[in-house]
Amino acid sequence: MEPIRAKILKGDEVVLDGVDVWLSETQVLALHSWDGHFDLEQPSDDLMSGSFRIVLADGRSGEFFVTNVSIGSNSKTGVDIQGTGPLQ
DSSP states (O other): OOOEEEEEEETTEEEEEEEEEEEEEEEETTEEEEEEEEEESSOOGGGSSSEEEEEETTSOEEEEEEEEEEEOTTSOEEEEEEESSOOO
């Protein structure tokens, strides 16, 4: 899986721009879901709660919420996300 460049928005406000996101898309029968992960150099209070929108470099976008934020051994902050609708 390769990362894709993305922009993260909360409402109309850009929270992050130019972040590399690793996405996983799953389809079971007619049900589609997606989730992902990205790393930050520093924690961001803007990502701690609420609903967000991701806009990918390939033009797709979707709504998501943050499921987990963790500080890894490399001192980067890992952010796990879960899509709440289609990624299109």
